[in-house]
Amino acid sequence: MENVISIHSLKKTFRDFWLRPTVTAVDGIDFDVGKGEVFGLLGPNGSGKSTTIKLILGLLSPTAGKIEVFGSSPRSLKVKARLGYLPELSHLHPFLTAREAIRYYAGLSGMSSADSARRAAELIEQVGLQGAADRPVGGYSKGMARRVGLAAALVAKPELLVLDEPTSGLDPIGTREVKELVRSLAKDGVTVLMTSHLLGDVADVCDRIVILAKGKVAAQGRLEDLLSRRDATSFTLPGVSQEEAAAAAELLKSRFGRDPEVSHPKISLEQFFLDTVKGGDAKATDAK
Amino acid sequence: MLLLAKLRAARALAGAARREATADPASALLLMAAVAAVHLAPAFQFHRLGEPGRLARDGGLSALLVFGGVFAAMSAVRTVGREIESGVAAAALVRPVSRAMFLVAKTFGVVSAFARFAFALVFAAALSSVSCVVGSHMEGDDGTACVSAFCLLLGFGGEILAIAGAAFAHRFLRRGFPSTCFALIMWSQVAAFALAMLLPGHAAALGEALLWPFLLAAASVFAAVVSFACAASALSTRLKGAAAPAALAFVAAASLLMPAFVKAFPAFAALRAAIPDFGVFWLADCVSSSSPMHWSAAALPVASALAVSAFWLAAGAAMISNRDVS
Numbered sequence: 079m080e081n082v083i084s085i086h087s088l089k090k091t092f093r094d095f096w097l098r099p100t101v102t103a104v105d106g107i108d109f110d111v112g113k114g115e116v117f118g119l120l121g122p123n124g125s126g127k128s129t130t131i132k133l134i135l136g137l138l139s140p141t142a143g144k145i146e147v148f149g150s151s152p153r154s155l156k157v158k159a160r161l162g163y164l165p166e167l168s169h170l171h172p173f174l175t176a177r178e179a180i181r182y183y184a185g186l187s188g189m190s191s192a193d194s195a196r197r198a199a200e201l202i203e204q205v206g207l208q209g210a211a212d213r214p215v216g217g218y219s220k221g222m223a224r225r226v227g228l229a230a231a232l233v234a235k236p237e238l239l240v241l242d243e244p245t246s247g248l249d250p251i252g253t254r255e256v257k258e259l260v261r262s263l264a265k266d267g268v269t270v271l272m273t274s275h276l277l278g279d280v281a282d283v284c285d286r287i288v289i290l291a292k293g294k295v296a297a298q299g300r301l302e303d304l305l306s307r308r309d310a311t312s313f314t315l316p317g318v319s320q321e322e323a324a325a326a327a328e329l330l331k332s333r334f335g336r337d338p339e340v341s342h343p344k345i346s347l348e349q350f351f352l353d354t355v356k357g358g359d360a361k362a363t364d365a366k
Numbered sequence: 367m368l369l370l371a372k373l374r375a376a377r378a379l380a381g382a383a384r385r386e387a388t389a390d391p392a393s394a395l396l397l398m399a400a401v402a403a404v405h406l407a408p409a410f411q412f413h414r415l416g417e418p419g420r421l422a423r424d425g426g427l428s429a430l431l432v433f434g435g436v437f438a439a440m441s442a443v444r445t446v447g448r449e450i451e452s453g454v455a456a457a458a459l460v461r462p463v464s465r466a467m468f469l470v471a472k473t474f475g476v477v478s479a480f481a482r483f484a485f486a487l488v489f490a491a492a493l494s495s496v497s498c499v500v501g502s503h504m505e506g507d508d509g510t511a512c513v514s515a516f517c518l519l520l521g522f523g524g525e526i527l528a529i530a531g532a533a534f535a536h537r538f539l540r541r542g543f544p545s546t547c548f549a550l551i552m553w554s555q556v557a558a559f560a561l562a563m564l565l566p567g568h569a570a571a572l573g574e575a576l577l578w579p580f581l582l583a584a585a586s587v588f589a590a591v592v593s594f595a596c597a598a599s600a601l602s603t604r605l606k607g608a609a610a611p612a613a614l615a616f617v618a619a620a621s622l623l624m625p626a627f628v629k630a631f632p633a634f635a636a637l638r639a640a641i642p643d644f645g646v647f648w649l650a651d652c653v654s655s656s657s658p659m660h661w662s663a664a665a666l667p668v669a670s671a672l673a674v675s676a677f678w679l680a681a682g683a684a685m686i687s688n689r690d691v692s
Contacts, residue, residue, distance in 0.1 A: 092690075128692075135460045137691045159462040169453040171382055173389040173542055185378030186461040188371025214542070230457070 079112035081146075082238050082269045083134060088143035090129050103129040105293035106143065111286075116260060116270045118280040118301075121290035127273045128166065130290070131242055134271070135163055147238065159187065162236030166243045166273075168227035172216025176207050176226045179215055180233055187234035194233075201229035206255070220247035228256065239263060241272040245279050250351045257283050278346065281305070314343055375463050376471040383475025385545065387441035388482070394532075394544040396440075397483055397551050398525065400433035404490045405522040408498050409513050419495035419502075423580050426491020430484055430587050431647065435618065437483050438595035441476045443610050447602030456691050466683035473599040473679060477592050484588050486552040489559045491584075492577055493521045496562060499571040517562050524554035582664035583649035589671030593642035594621065596675040600682025604689065617641070642674050643667060 090104040104126040111117045121127050132138040133145055136152035147157050170179050177198050184194030202211045205225040210218070215226055224247045231239060241260070245253040253276075260270050260283045274280050280287060281301060288298035297304065318326070323340055330338045345353075387393060407425045446469065449455040459468060497517030504512045532547035563569045594617065601613045620637075625645030628635050646667040652659050 132456075132690075132692055135456075137456050137459060139688060139690060155462040155464060158460060161460060163457070163460045165453060165457060167453065169457045171386060171454070173385060173545065174382070182378050182382055183457075183461065185381075186375045186458055186463055188374050188462065190374065213540075234461075 079115075081110045082113050082115075082148060083109075083111040083117075083271065084144075084146045085109050085130075085134075086144045088130070088133060088145055089141045090126075090133060090138060091141045102141075103293055104133065104140075104290075107288075107290065107293070107295050109288045109295065109298055111269060111271055113269055114264055114267050115286060116264045116272070116284050118284035118287035119271060119273045119290065120277070120280060120287055121296075124292075125290040126293040127290055128242065131240055131271070131273065135161070135240060159234070160237040162231040162234065162239045164224075164227050164231040164239075164241045164244055166246070168220075168223040170215045170223060170226060170230075173214055175212045175214055176218075176222075176229075177202060177211045179226055180229050183230040184233045189234070197233055198229075201232060204232075204259075205229045206252075221249060221252055224248055225252070228259075236268065238269045238271070241270065243274055244272055245274060245276060250348055251355065253279065254348065254352060278348065371462070372467065375461065376467055376474070379458065379463070379468060379471035380475035380478060383441075383445040383472045384478045385475075386445050387437075387476055387479035388548040389542055389545045390441070390444065391544045392440060393437060393479070393483075394547040394551075396433050396437045397486060397548055398529065400429040400483075400487055401490045401525050401551060401555060402522065403433075404429055404487060404494050405518060405525070408494055408501075409518055419498035419575050422491055422494035422498050423576065423583075426487055426494065426580070427583055427587050427647065427649075429491075430487050430584060431591065431644065434480060434483055434487070434588075434591045435594055438476060438480045438591050439598040439611075439614050439618075441479055442473065442595050442598035443602045443614070445472050445476055446599045447605065447610050450603065450686075450689075450691055451606060453692070459691055465686045469599060469603060469682045469686050470679055473596055473682075476595050476599065480591065480595060481588075482548070482552050484584070484591075486555045488581070488584050489555040490521055492575065492580065493517055493555065493559045493562055495575040495577070495580065496568055496571045497521070499574045500568055503567075514562075514565075514568070516565055517558075517568070520558035520562050521555065524558040525551055528554040579649075579652065579659045582659060582661060583646075583652070586646040586649050586664045586667040586671075589668040590621070590642050590644055590646050593671040593674035593678065594618065594644075596678040596682070597642060600678040600685060603682050603686040618644075638670060639673060640677055643670055646671075 086108050088104055088107050089102065091099045091102045094100050103124075107126070107130065119127050119130060129138065133140055134147060134152055136147075136154075136158065145152060148160060150157050152158075171182070174182060180198040180201055181191075181194040184197055185191075189197065202208060205228055207222065207225055207229070210222060215223060218226065224244075228244065231241070239260075244256050244260070248256060257279060260272070264270055264283075264285075270283075272280070272284070284301055286298070286300050287304070289296045315326075327338050327340050404422065404426050408419075408422045446455075449458075449472075455468070459465065494513075494517070497514040500514040500517065501512035528550035529547055531550045532541075532543050535541040535546045536543040563572075594614075597617050598610075598614050601617070602610050605613055621642045621644040624637060624641045625643060628637060649659070649664065649667070652663070
């Protein structure tokens with residue numbers, strides 16, 4: 079698989095005004111991200127996630143090691159033309175409306191006025207801001223500002239999308255929409271690198287992850303490999319009564335000599351919430 | 367095609383910087399204060415100062431230098447320095463925008479906002495000068511200076527109307543108050559000047575109001591402030607917090623003292639390439655004393671200011687190129 083991001087022995091030490099080293103945020107990490115992958119960058123606060131992202135975006139210069147994006151330096155303008163970035167906090171000019179903010183970022187990507195107007199209209203619909211597109215973003219809630227930030231990240235149809243806490247501040251419906259968007263972008267061949275403290279979100283969308291701790295790689299690999307328990311196997315059988323389950327457990331015990339764990343499969347709280355809200359909507363519609 | 371894309375990116379950056387500069391309440395307050403000072407100072411003069419309109423022209427140039435300098439420096443520090451610190455710059459620098467282009471386009475946006483500021487002040491000062499000339503024809507023998515009440519009403523009243531108009535637009539049209547106020551004050555001064563020229567005897571007073579030498583002097587002061595804005599942008603790329611204003615205060619002091627210093631120590635003449643020359647203010651004296659002034663008298667300071675601007679923009683581009691932006 080073609081690598082979109084290659085990181086080898088990457089190190090970043092921050093220095094103070096007198097150039098004395100203050101902290102080593104990233105300490106010799108290695109990982110690659112392949113084309114079309116959804117890759118998760120995880121770790122506790124201060125583990126070096128944001129620093130790694132800023133190194134990938136060319137905002138910070140590495141102290142040592144090598145970092146390549148699309149086979150070139152991340153500072154190259156050709157590389158930047160293929161990137162989209164959603165920062166952890168949506169840094170938007172408060173005096174611009176959502177439409178103007180998206181057109182501003184389209185302009186920075188070199189789009190013409192007509193193209194930027196068309197693209198802004200498309201994205202406003204895609205991120206669900208139709209009713210508020212012509213209000214200054216200074217008055218937006220965090221979730222709405224996040225949607226504008228996401229639209230700005232997508233404005234130039236990037237091949238690599240870097241999302242820093244993409245679902246932070248969004249309600250469960252917005253979170254689900256973002257996750258579906260990420261999956262659909264990946265299906266179209268867009269590579270996505272994302273960080274999140276919400277591990278459920280990462281588990282839902284990521285193919286591979288790397289976990290950073292104190293600036294070093296603590297674990298990395300395919301999510302399925304990392305999370306599977308190879309020493310146990312579970313079976314799901316629909317339409318089984320309590321008695322049948324007890325009989326099956328007895329049979330397994332007699333066959334393998336160990337007590338099996340019998341439980342009902344659970345859906346996620348997010349799925350339960352969405353089903354409940356959708357059900358409520360349907361009831362409300364019926365009542366009308 | 368690539369060049370066109372770069373120009374579009376530069377236009378987007380400069381446009382946002384210009385809007386940011388005029389959207390700050392402090393910018394609107396500075397323009398309000400400067401225009402009011404230019405109109406009201408001659409109305410409160412009680413003695414003739416050599417020739418009619420001297421206080422109006424000197425006041426206009428002083429306001430352009432002092433209020434304009436504060437406006438330009440403040441805007442440059444905000445649109446470059448604070449954006450780098452807050453993360454807004456990072457959101458732009460991950461786009462296909464070089465750091466040098468970011469700095470130059472942002473500075474251009476600030477200069478564009480300052481041009482609007484200067485435009486308003488030049489019209490206000492020209493109107494005020496005409497007001498003094500017309501007033502001088504009405505003076506009695508007691509030596510008390512007079513101004514044209516119509517001009518004062520148009521200029522100062524226009525400013526009050528502009529503020530009221532901005533409040534109306536804010537209340538009923540949801541427009542940002544500071545930026546609307548800034549734009550309306552600017553156009554109010556243009557409209558006031560145009561209307562004043564329709565009044566009897568006012569257009570004829572233009573020659574006596576020394577408009578041409580005043581414009582030359584204003585162009586020189588404008589260029590000096592632009593070079594100061596470029597220095598402010600460049601220093602903001604590296605200095606954080608209070609360090610940037612402190613460094614700018616030092617540059618401003620050096621700009622005022624530099625002409626006398628270089629005159630006393632010619633060996634340091636190379637400083638002229640780096641320090642904005644606020645000594646161009648001698649042109650104001652020239653205007654005030656009605657001395658004949660050739661256009662080349664302003665061309666030299668403007669060329670010098672352009673060279674200083676280029677020096678600071680190049681220095682700023684070098685300073686921002688390798689810094690970490692987070």
